[in-house]
Amino acid sequence: MAITSDEVNFLVYRYLQESGFTHAAFVFGYESFVHKSSVNANDVPPGALITFIQKGLQYLELEANLNEENTGVNGEFAALSAHDMITKDLDELKRAVQERKERAEQVKAEQDQQRGPAPAASREAAPQEIPASQVVTLEGHQSEVFICAWSPTAPLLASGSGDSTARIWDLHGLPDGPVRPTVLKHFKQAENKAKDVTTLDWNGDGSLLATGSYDGLARIWSKEGELKNTLNNHKGPIFSLKWNKKGDLLLSGSVDKTAIVWDGKTGEVKQQFEFHTAPTLDVDWRNNTSFATCSTDKMIYVCKLGEAAPVKTFQGHQDEVNAIKWDPTGKLLASCSDDRTAKIWSLTSDKCVHDFTLHSKEIYTIKWSPSGPNTANPNQRLLLVSASFDASIRLWDVESGTCVNTLTNHTQPVYSVAFSPNGEYLASGSFDRDLHIWSVKDGTLLKTFHGQGGIFEVCWNKDGDKVAACFSNKTVCVIDLKM
Structure with a gap:
């Protein structure tokens, strides 16, 4: 396989855009x-440069773990840091692998004691696979679909894509034939450049x-797809x-470093x-x-x-705050960060009330039950759920500040989690292409749907x-769970 300099330049360009380095x-x-x-x-997925580099490092990591005959891995696979793989040659990496495995064996008993019982998902029988009939x-979208959201009052589903459109799908009765969406174009007919639809939200009455x-x-x-207002004060994505x-105000946040509150009626x-x-x-919104x-x-x-100044400032994360x-x-207020932590904050304290530190990679999103x-x-x-690039999901009891369940059946970063309206189930979507439905009560993996691409977002309808x-x-994809 060969990659051209033009292709590398394009990947770097997209990385700079996605990271907010507009200029x-x-x-x-x-x-x-x-x-x-x-x-x-439109053919290049988000995070393509990082994915490309990660794949190369994974192959190098695998090579360092191979036995002398290059026929398999000696014992348990030992992960290496990106810094090691960039700065060391293959012989040094092999020695590092051996040293780490020896150290791991020495502390295994202590680690097992700290972890407590095995994650719930690994103790249960295989989940039920959701059949195609459901x-x-x-x-209809021409590029990856980044976001979706159900109307809070009707069987209408909105989706936003890298093809410069959002769509509203009328799912009354979920017919067997094609569902015709209302297409919301985010470009003029003469324009060719893609302008990703990155976020969307229904007001309270739908x-x-x-x-x-x-x-x-x-x-x-x-809801019929008529453009009511275009809000143009932001200077970046x-x-x-x-x-x-109440549905009278809209709040937005942008790469231009600002947030704006808009009048929802006049714009x-x-x-x-x-x-x-x-x-x-x-x-x-808090209220x-x-x-x-x-x-x-x-x-x-x-x-x-x-108010001209913030009424409260929370400082404590060591890397960018994602959600x-x-x-x-x-x-x-819950927050999650690339520093691998989720934190709980209170208006009555300057320091975080709880600091959740058990994830081993960046935490992409959080949701309250x-x-x-x-x-x-x-x-x-009341529970908080966190989803991480370490492929795990953790449920936290906010009163005690403890992790009550770790859900581990995903194999790649988890981008989205959502509680059912009754709080009894949790849906999760990952770039491993799997959508899982879990029991919140005991962490059992109940159902699984195997998709045809990485999952960016999951959401429940109002009836659950x-x-x-x-x-x-x-x-x-719309899945009828019939639970």
Whole structure:
């Protein structure tokens, strides 16, 4: 296999874009003539450069672990750091593998004691595979589908893609024939450049859908697909947007380092917040007028409409903060980071209330269970779930600050997790192409669907009997669970 310099340049260009280095991407693209490249942007998945490098390092890692006859691995596979593989030759790597295996044997007993019982999934029988008869595949997107969300009031599913469109799928009755979507175009007819739809959110009554795009515009659509407003104050790609519970205000966060609160009816800017020093990655409402933002600058700010300064600042993560979520009461804020930790914060404390450190790689997303006070399931305990690039999912008891279950059947990074409305089940989607349904009560893996591409997002419908998942192979699948 050979890779050309033009292809390398394109991968570097996409990496700079995806990492929020907008100006660096522009300069690099201009000097390397990326615009003349024959590479089709829609064929290149997100994170392609990192994946390409990781694959090469994995092959080197495997070679270092081979026995002298190169016929297999001596004992348990020993992982190597990227720094080792970049700086050491093959003989040094083989010695490092042997040393690590010897050290691992010495501390194995202590590690087993610390881990406690084996993860729940590994103790259970094989899960039930979801048959094709329970799956409807929605086709029509021309590029990977990054995000999907059910309407809170009707069987309408919205999806956003790298093909510069969002789509609204009417799933009344889930017919056997093709489902015809309403296509929401995020480009003018004369334009050719792809502008990924990166985020979307329904308002509380399901009458409006907001979308955010790589072109820096937020758009508000009716449920019938009519464009109501185009919001154009951001100067860079929008990575997150959320309606408040009342549905009169829309909050967005952008690579331009700012967050904006918009009037949901007129599209006018109510207030722009400029506290971060790097791209804003996520935003989340606490109530109808206050919210939190997080960024690659490692900071979290709690802000309030009408206030010129943050009402609270949370500092403690050692790397970029990927996601933030308020609990159902609005008293606790959860965050997760590339520093491999998830943290719980309270407005009554400057330091985190809990610091969850058991993941071994970056934590991509977190979700609160729909349980405890202020929920439809008040008699169930409140849990936080975290999903990581270490391929594991962990359920945390927030009151005690302990991990109550580790779910380990995925084999690649887990990008999305979602609780069912009744709080009894958890759906997870990974780049290993598997969608899993778990029991929240005991961590049992109940059902599995094997998809045809990596999964970016999973979400439940309002009745809790269907799960949607969006894939890197340009499709969206709707699974009727009949639980």
